[in-house]
Amino acid sequence: MENNRPTLYLIPVELSTTSPADVLPAANFEVASRLKYFIVENVRSARRFLRRCDRTIDIDSLTFFTLNEHTRREEIADMLRPMEEGNDMGVISEAGCPAIADPGADVVALAQRRGYNVSPLVGPSSILLALMASGFNGQSFAFNGYLPIAPAERTAKLKELYRRAVHDDQSQIFIETPYRNNRLIADIVSALPHDALLCVASDITGPNQSIRTLPLSRWASADFDFNKTPTIFLIYHP
Amino acid sequence: MENNRPTLYLIPVELSTTSPADVLPAANFEVASRLKYFIVENVRSARRFLRRCDRTIDIDSLTFFTLNEHTRREEIADMLRPMEEGNDMGVISEAGCPAIADPGADVVALAQRRGYNVSPLVGPSSILLALMASGFNGQSFAFNGYLPIAPAERTAKLKELYRRAVHDDQSQIFIETPYRNNRLIADIVSALPHDALLCVASDITGPNQSIRTLPLSRWASADFDFNKTPTIFLIYHP
Numbered sequence: 001m002e003n004n005r006p007t008l009y010l011i012p013v014e015l016s017t018t019s020p021a022d023v024l025p026a027a028n029f030e031v032a033s034r035l036k037y038f039i040v041e042n043v044r045s046a047r048r049f050l051r052r053c054d055r056t057i058d059i060d061s062l063t064f065f066t067l068n069e070h071t072r073r074e075e076i077a078d079m080l081r082p083m084e085e086g087n088d089m090g091v092i093s094e095a096g097c098p099a100i101a102d103p104g105a106d107v108v109a110l111a112q113r114r115g116y117n118v119s120p121l122v123g124p125s126s127i128l129l130a131l132m133a134s135g136f137n138g139q140s141f142a143f144n145g146y147l148p149i150a151p152a153e154r155t156a157k158l159k160e161l162y163r164r165a166v167h168d169d170q171s172q173i174f175i176e177t178p179y180r181n182n183r184l185i186a187d188i189v190s191a192l193p194h195d196a197l198l199c200v201a202s203d204i205t206g207p208n209q210s211i212r213t214l215p216l217s218r219w220a221s222a223d224f225d226f227n228k229t230p231t232i233f234l235i236y237h238p
Numbered sequence: 239m240e241n242n243r244p245t246l247y248l249i250p251v252e253l254s255t256t257s258p259a260d261v262l263p264a265a266n267f268e269v270a271s272r273l274k275y276f277i278v279e280n281v282r283s284a285r286r287f288l289r290r291c292d293r294t295i296d297i298d299s300l301t302f303f304t305l306n307e308h309t310r311r312e313e314i315a316d317m318l319r320p321m322e323e324g325n326d327m328g329v330i331s332e333a334g335c336p337a338i339a340d341p342g343a344d345v346v347a348l349a350q351r352r353g354y355n356v357s358p359l360v361g362p363s364s365i366l367l368a369l370m371a372s373g374f375n376g377q378s379f380a381f382n383g384y385l386p387i388a389p390a391e392r393t394a395k396l397k398e399l400y401r402r403a404v405h406d407d408q409s410q411i412f413i414e415t416p417y418r419n420n421r422l423i424a425d426i427v428s429a430l431p432h433d434a435l436l437c438v439a440s441d442i443t444g445p446n447q448s449i450r451t452l453p454l455s456r457w458a459s460a461d462f463d464f465n466k467t468p469t470i471f472l473i474y475h476p
Contacts, residue, residue, distance in 0.1 A: 025262055099369075104370075122260075128358075132342075132358040133248060142378075143378060
């Protein structure tokens with residue numbers, strides 16, 4: 001690291017029910033077990049994660065600040081107080097990589113404005129793993145978060161993403177609330193040409209991992225059920 | 239995995255001079271050391287990587303197929319022949335994650351068309367790590383590969399990406415040939431408003447890692463040298 005300022009570590013968490021060693025480098029466990037101050041999406045699950053990293057960890061000696069969608073901007077400044085006093089801190093989200101499709105970007109932005117070091121640790125990102133396994137263009141891609149729910153807006157957004165996939169040769173990635181996954185596949189099949197490719201990547205890194213790329217003509221008649229399973233959707237044109 | 243078809247494993251490699259255990263999960267070493275057939279960007283560096291994964295590996299018992307920008311499409315079909323015979327295979331690129339800003343997507347696409355399992359292993363992606371540490375929007379982002387080199391086209395592309403950053407609230411990510419990194423920063427400073435934010439993420443996971451987000455007004459007078467160091471660039475509007 002280039003200076004002796006404190007460092008904000010971004011600490012990824014497993015995506016599914018796997019052993020930590022399946023998806024996290026050994027070095028992460030060392031970093032996580034020497035930090036004393038954490039900014040976390042959920043205190044209970046962060047404590048459980050830290051115990052998986054280090055069974056001998058003294059959880060009661062640690063300080064946790066909660067960062068989620070209800071956190072106000074002025075509270076974030078307070079959370080970084082331990083860094084003002086020279087301490088390193090860690091950010092832990094519920095699953096996957098902090099600040100990617102998850103809370104954390106605001107606290108990272110503030111750490112950057114204050115000139116602290118920010119060190120991202122390696123871990124599973126469902127977006128990146130899905131893209132790797134899709135066979136789609138990995139030289140140009142976009143993650144778009146959630147689609148609109150209202151039918152007309154949703155169809156318009158799907159057509160816009162498909163236009164970008166074709167016109168800009170850019171793989172388009174998005175997510176859905178898990179109980180609406182099956183419905184989203186039906187909506188994509190209705191909205192887009194039948195030779196468009198759809199990759200559905202479900203329970204990535206988990207025991208029921210399924211990552212399947214098929215043309216919409218085949219999804220239209222395929223037998224699937226992704227209800228309530230975390231799933232990533234990608235569209236591209238061959 | 240959902241069936242007993244053969245699996246194509248996508249095996250990430252370190253980005254910089256680090257110990258494999260710093261950036262790769264232990265499970266990857268087990269997968270890499272039990273496979274016999276590999277599709278690789280460079281045979282010499284793939285062999286060295288496999289030795290780092292497992293010092294006792296019998297390299298001479300392994301079969302390597304070379305996949306790079308010179309590989310013709312019809313050669314790719316031949317490379318998957320071991321899978322037709324029921325063998326699992328691995329894809330290894332020069333650095334980072336196969337099929338992301340690297341060769342590999344074509345062979346994955348063919349494996350998907352043939353109905354094989356594709357299993358992406360966790361590893362370092364400079365794109366994703368840079369985005370995590372930038373403080374920029376992680377709910378919507380695009381990776382755009384290389385910018386055009388000709389000055390007028392390059393300026394036009396930068397303005398288009400900045401427009402998308404503002405209009406679509408989408409973080410924009412791109413790369414440059416390392417010996418032109420310093421020049422690119424100067425070009426961005428000339429092309430975009432001085433309150434636009436630029437994150438420069440250099441030697442990610444390496445001994446000289448530097449990930450710094452500043453407004454262009456500060457990059458204009460900053461003291462930096464990223465010449466010949468692998469670097470990722472991100473722009474966003476605050």
